[in-house]
Amino acid sequence: MDTALNPNHIRFLLDGALWTLVLSLMAFVGGGLGGFAVAMGRIAPSRIIRIVVTGYVQLVQGTPLLVIMFVTYFGLPTLGFSISPMFAAGLSMTIYVSAYLGEIWRGAIESVPRAQWEAAECLAMSRAQRMFKVILPQAIRIATPPTVGFSVQIIKNTSLASVVGFVELTRAGQLVNNSIFEPFTIYLIVAGLYFCLCFPVSLLSRRLERTGSARARNLEALSA
């Protein structure tokens, strides 16, 4: 038996990295949709909706993602739902990401100046029109840098899907380690691969933040 690290192991890890990306994408899309609902719910006119959504956010933000994974993967089957590791991981990530992205986006929406709402109302726009035609286009610009920054968290947090047996990068590392037992080398490679996935996104978010704040300064200068 060949017990040294060989190209097949590396290929297996790269496959894992691909699944990490797939899961991150699922989390981003699912969490993005959920997060939009959360952001809308947090600023809804109805008090009950606001309270319920705030409770959801507090609950999710106060619970470790690991525990959310355990609840969905081990908990739901005992309630009679049968789910695959991939579904459990995707669902947990969606729940988790929706709470955080929702709060980021609510902040962005609320930082659009009040006068914009009032002006839109004076033009006799409906609430939906005000939101989609006036507020959101401006809020998206404010929200982009922190959203990209949070994507790094998403990629990193998919590593926790390994505990429910979803074979992404970390789990692939564990599997390779089980066969050749060189943990330090393998986890260094795994960490390096994660770095390659995350660092470009980090750089992008930093650049967006810089241009974003430059634009905010310009706006301030213009309005002064």
Add this chain to the structure above:
Amino acid sequence: MILDFTPILARWQMLMDGAWLTIQLAVATTLTGFLLGTLCAVARRSQFRLAAAVAGTYVEAIRNTPFLVQIFLVYFGLSSLGLSLSAVTVAIIALTINVGAYTAEIMRAGFDSIHKGQWEAAETLGLSKVQQYWHVALRPAMERVYPSLSSQFILLMLASSVTSQISTEELTAAANFIQSATYRPFETYLVIALIYVALSLAMRVVFWAISMVIFPRRRRLGTNL
């Protein structure tokens, strides 16, 4: 399927022990992480190129890799060096290294926000670099980034759940044990989720209380800087 919480609540002693270790981990690593992070922030801002580069590399490496992989690296790395440490010690080391990087970025932003005139004034008074940071910059910098700092340390408490993966017997590990003994995973994890929520709310209150003690300006004026 009927939810039944009695077998879980019957093992409350175990949950309390786990929660207590989680609290201890959180408190210990908040202190060590803050210390490490602040030192790294100072190093990143120093004119010594090497110190700045080392601190910068550390911060980027940690912030762009998952904590789960970091804890495995520390766990297996230390044991391959021949050091056999307890799981709790490894957990504390890994959590400190992890949160130190995030704290470094936050504190750097805090120090950067101190007005240039303050630094110049301090220098004119003949204060050394250490004195400038300690007497002039540290407290107002902390005050400005305090909300981010406290959120980061609450995230740290939540991240300590990951240390269950190297068999630290904190709250999540206790839950893993209880669910395998009771076959009631849904109820078990629901209960500890609520305990985590309670812990994070408690931490919020504690951080607020601390801010009232250490930031006299906020106490007097009821407002931030």
